[in-house]
Amino acid sequence: MPDTAEDAIADQLRLAPSVLREPPPGFAPRVAAGLDVAYLGETGRLVAAAACVDVETGELVDAAVVAGHTDFPYVPGLFAYRELPSLRAALSALTTTPDVLVCDGQGLAHPRRFGLACHAGVVTGLPAIGVGKTPMGRYDPPAPARGSWTPLIDDGEEVGRALRTQDGVKPVFVSIGHRMDIDTATALVLRLCRGYRQPETTRAADRLCRQALRDLR
Template identity: 60%
Template sequence: MTWPTTVDEAIALQEKLRYLVVTTTDPDLDVRVVAGLDVGYAADDRLAAVVVVLDATTLEPLDEVVVHGTTDFPYVPGLFAFREMPSLMTALGKLAVTPDLLVCDGQGVAHPRRFGLACHLGVETGIPSIGVAKSPMVSFAPPGDARGSHTDLVMDDDVVGRALRTQSGVKPVFVSVGHKIDLDRACAEVLRLAPRYRLPETTRQADQLTRLSLRDPTEHP
């Protein structure tokens, strides 16, 4: 694929592809293998795109890929996908195991144009995808303190995601549909993937590998 090189081209592509997003779940979806995706940046503009694949039941790692690279696309809120997608797609193409679900460190439809990184990855790959962000792009009411409590994320009177408490008494994460999954199922999968910590294991393990690979690229060339 030829990726946009300007802000206007990127926005136009998001506006075009957003209508391909499916916000329902196939009744036959059985998530046995799940992938976490993350991109980290070094001070010298190097990036590391990481995909970690886990057994969805045991949360044991099954596969991992690290792709090192750089990006020329500008740092523009709402367009981070165009900095990260090329390297993430390369990493996904190197997996030896095909995931049933992608869990992205970023937004899905909880995005100004309803087409965040999780949507873009889902539409490009055809794999169900979820956005799990550490911070929201809209204001929200805090959910209750108990694990599983949630409140809606609303944009222009539309519910676009949830602030979800994955552990009692800790900050929520912000879940939104990426592609081929509904919001209830997305939140259920995130809770299943976060039995002990705030972040789902997919995100935690991908983030750890990202930091390690940027600190010592020779470990993951």
């Protein structure tokens, strides 16, 4: 992995054309893996979690947490270079191979069209989706009903969607990561949001990270 922000930006620009914007033929995921990272203050120590959820039932079927460390600087748009090595270690520790990755972050909704979800998808070869809590672009608020969405626009390009996952709650921001299209991503995120704003994948990975941080402390 690159050591400097300048090298990381060059790496993103090199890899961004590798993103495939269509899902695999017959894509029908049964297991989705949520990915999340949490930091122990400003120490550089972190924990990374991969939580596999049954798409049909929402139940946790496999999980792995690893402790790691990063020296890469905190630079907006370059989070993958802080987080991805540990996330890949967590994925490698799973006993289940997920059908799709659901990242707590951005995909194409990124200045160089290569956010964490794109990077994770390209390096693993797995279909991937970004589900962010904050927008990377401008949007009009979607209608209040669950399933409503509006385009997320950056520099005149539609890079994702502001998606209402529950009636009346704040939207999440969905963008494709790799081997994915936006309609498929939107439908899958809605399936995974079972009564809460965030997908069950993200919720499960977040719980694992919080517990691991408590154990580290």
